[in-house]
Amino acid sequence: MKLALATTAAAAALLFTGCATKNDARYVDSQGPQTIVSLDRINIQDWNNAADRLVASLLASGVLERAPEQPAVMAVSRIRNNTQQQVDTDSLTKKIRVALNQTGKVVTTTTLGPDGRVEDQMAADVGAMQAFMAGEKQKTVLPYYTLSGKLLEDRVRSGNTQQVTYTFQLSLTTTRNGLAVWEDEQLITKQGQRSSVGW
Amino acid sequence: MKLLLATTALAAALLAGGCATSVNTVSRAQPTATPDYVADQRVITDSTLARKVAIVSVNQSTVSNNLLKIQVTLENRSSKPQAFTYKFDWIAQDGMELSGPTGGWKQVQLQGREVRAVSAIAPTPAAADFRLKLREN
Numbered sequence: 033m034k035l036a037l038a039t040t041a042a043a044a045a046l047l048f049t050g051c052a053t054k055n056d057a058r059y060v061d062s063q064g065p066q067t068i069v070s071l072d073r074i075n076i077q078d079w080n081n082a083a084d085r086l087v088a089s090l091l092a093s094g095v096l097e098r099a100p101e102q103p104a105v106m107a108v109s110r111i112r113n114n115t116q117q118q119v120d121t122d123s124l125t126k127k128i129r130v131a132l133n134q135t136g137k138v139v140t141t142t143t144l145g146p147d148g149r150v151e152d153q154m155a156a157d158v159g160a161m162q163a164f165m166a167g168e169k170q171k172t173v174l175p176y177y178t179l180s181g182k183l184l185e186d187r188v189r190s191g192n193t194q195q196v197t198y199t200f201q202l203s204l205t206t207t208r209n210g211l212a213v214w215e216d217e218q219l220i221t222k223q224g225q226r227s228s229v230g231w
Numbered sequence: 232m233k234l235l236l237a238t239t240a241l242a243a244a245l246l247a248g249g250c251a252t253s254v255n256t257v258s259r260a261q262p263t264a265t266p267d268y269v270a271d272q273r274v275i276t277d278s279t280l281a282r283k284v285a286i287v288s289v290n291q292s293t294v295s296n297n298l299l300k301i302q303v304t305l306e307n308r309s310s311k312p313q314a315f316t317y318k319f320d321w322i323a324q325d326g327m328e329l330s331g332p333t334g335g336w337k338q339v340q341l342q343g344r345e346v347r348a349v350s351a352i353a354p355t356p357a358a359a360d361f362r363l364k365l366r367e368n
C-alpha cells in the first residue's frame with residue numbers, strides 16, 4: 033500500500049514538474065532577454081540594437097528636416113556585406129525604413145534600386161502602364177536621399193575566449209549634390225567561449 | 232599554521248574582490264547645461280537591483296521637431312561592474328502603448344561607481360509618455 037502511494041506521488045510529481053526539459057521548443061520574445069547569443073553570427077538582437085541606435089542618431093541629427101519636401105523621399109542603395117557570413121542586409125535596412133516611416137519623416141521608394149534592381153517591379157510596371165494609358169510621360173518621384181552602408185566583422189581570440197565585433201556603417205547622401213549629410217557607425221562586440229542564451 | 236590561514240584568507244579576498252575598480256570622473260564645477268527634468272514615479276520590485284543601480288535623474292527633449300526623447304541617468308552604486316538590461320515603452324496621449332520595430336530589451340554595463348545615461352527616441356510623434364524598465368541580467 034505504501035509502495036503504491038509512493039509510486040502515485042512520484043508519478044504526480046513528475047507530471048507537474050518533471051516532464052518539461054530545457055530542450056523543449058518554446059516561444060520567446062523576439063525582442064526579449066531570452067534570445068540566443070552566438071559568437072559566429074549576427075543575431076536578431078544585434079540587428080535590432082544597431083538599427084535602433086542608427087535611427088536615433090539619424091533623427092537626432094536633424095538632417096531629415098532639411099529636405100525641401102516632407103516627408104523626405106529616400107531610396108536604399110547598396111549595403112556591402114564584408115563579414116564572413118551570408119546575411120540579408122534587409123535585416124538592418126528594413127528595420128530602419130520601418131522606424132523612419134513610423135516617425136513620418138521619411139518615405140522610401142520601392143521602384144528605384146541599386147544597379148537597376150527594383151524592389152517592387154509590379155509598382156514600377158503599373159506606374160508605367162498608367163502613364164502610357166493616360167498618354168503622359170511616367171512621373172517618377174526621385175529620392176532626395178539615398179542610404180548606403182557597409183557591414184564589417186573583426187574577430188580576435190585570447191586563449192579560449194573569442195571576441196567578435198560587428199560594425200554597422202551607414203551614410204545618408206543628398207542625391208542632388210552627392211554629399212553625405214549624415215554618417216554613423218555602431219559597433220556590437222560579443223565575447224565568450226561558446227554561444228549562450230541571454231544578453 | 233596561522234600564517235598559512237592568513238595567507239589563504241588574503242588570497243581568497245583578493246580573488247573575490249580585488250579586481251573591482253571604480254570610475255573617477257571630472258566635470259565642470261558649475262554645469263551650464265539646463266536639462267528639462269521630468270518628475271518621475273518609481274516602482275521597485277527588485278530591491279537588490281535598486282540597491283546596485285540608482286536612477287539619478289530623468290530629463291526630456293524633443294528631436295526632429297516633434298519626437299519625444301527621454302534620457303535616464305543611472306549610477307552604479309557598487310565598485311564592481313554591473314550589467315543589466317533596460318527597455319523603453321512608449322505611450323500615446325490616449326494611454327495606448329506604441330510599438331516600433333527597434334524597441335526591445337537592451338544591455339548596458341556600468342563600471343564601478345560609473346554614472347551613465349541611457350536614452351531613447353519615441354517611435355512616432357504620437358508618443359506622449361514613457362516607461363523605462365530595468366532588469367538585472
